[in-house]
Amino acid sequence: MMMKNPTTPTTTRWGYADLPALVRRMTGDEKHHSASSSTLDVLWVLYDRILDVSPERIDDEGRDRFLLSKGHGPMSYYAVLAAKGFLDADQFPDWASFGSPLGHHPDRMLLPGVEIGSGSLGHGLPLGVGTALGLRARGIGSRVVVLTGDAELDEGSNHEAIAVAGRLGLEQLTTVVVDNDSASYGWPGGIEDRFTREGWNGATVDGRDHDALYAAFTRPSNGRPSVVVAQVEPYDDDASESQDQGTATTTEEQTR
């Protein structure tokens, strides 16, 4: 469906069904079907049902923190943020232009409500561990949710962070791994196992099933960090190249 063009975009909130049209305002591709965007449903469930955040509380110390570590291909992220009132969708058509705060990789210094600047893979999880440690030291019980891709886990920095978070029992921390089977050499034994053997709670669910994602995100933490592996359809090279045209610089970056 086509989205209405509202006159007060920052205060108008949209629903899940509006997300494809919001994404199209960036990609300009009428054939684009945003369900193919691997992170869309995870992001929607998080912002719609899990995270205690709002545009009015972006500096509230007690807010939950969402860290998009997989910063490339952020159209779904921007669309969800616009739907929830954090961003002005009228800025979408000019995204990635010189004066736009919206780039192909998000920058927290340009976008209020965006917790980290990302794009270079493997930074979000260590930052999330530090954020959880900082909140714990300050006695703030907020959740910290980090989104990574399955190929992003190739970066060794993630494995340093996975081990540290497990040993330190960071129960405030949740990692959601959007798994579109794009890691070059895969993860024998499964992604969940990489975390659980380091002391994390683990769950692997259908990354398109909103209720399954909700259930995984709301399981008791029992003094451990949690991983939710959200499996989505395997990355399709040919399809993605047309769908993501102009949004990422290389096929390799789109994949990860």
Added chain:
Amino acid sequence: MSTRPATSSEIDERPTRTMRDVFVETTTARFDTDDRLAVVLADISADSFAPAAARWPDRVLNVGIREQAMVGVAGGLALTGLRPVVHSYTPFLVERPFEQLKISIGHQGVGAVLVSIGASFDASSEGRTHQAPGDVALLDTLPGWRVHVPGHPDEVPALLRDAFDSDGPVYVRLSGQTNSTPMPVGAGFHQVRGGSGSDRGVVLAVGPVLDQVIEGVGDLDVTVLYTPTVRPFDAVGLAEAVGRARHADVMLVEPYLAGTSAHRVGSALEAVPHRVRSLGVSRDAELRAYGTPEEHRAAHGLDATSIGLAAREFFRP
């Protein structure tokens, strides 16, 4: 024998107190009054911080031998309003996790206090793996870093307190090489000698090279400036000292990669024709030798004799 605890002045007089000792003492004491301070370690100096970790387990964090995580965790701590102090041997603090310094600290718009030990060749007998003479040059590629290079353990507490009080990115480069006496710390270059108006030029000594500079230049009529703070670079102070000298000739003596601050000297003196000679750890070849720090100092031309020869060759009458 008295059982009373040593007074602070007695502690200050202990000759064996290293910069590292002072760092641990100053930081540990700071926890009593600063509830935003946090320390992040990767095993190095974890024993020294054990008493602090016992009292403040949520804010003295050892991540194990994981330097990328160490810096990333520091960035996360800073995002929650804490002031992280990150500490390791120089190569493992600056070189290995360099992109984390760029992205997990700088790009996030947050700060941290990096405190390194080992400097350029403290670990002379350990070989290249434990030496990082390029650390300041690397950080110089990133905007906004303050860089302190203390030349004496007694210069360390004030530099650390300044770093703890601020919010930005700060690098404190500790070394086992020290000058015989502490010098003033604070904004601007400190004139150690000269300035009569008849000096041939200016020598700028950064941190623990001052003793060698003073001995090396001997009775040569030059101005000697000293600083333990090389970023921000006191361009005005340098230009003024140069203005008082006979020639706009500057010899830069730094205890890390030669010429690291040459571009700053150039900017400071861009209004006047000038000459610059840069002494420091040589760039042209990896020094494949063990031995002592003194031997490394000599091999890089940073001993008093070499500095003196270079100065007599460089400065015009």
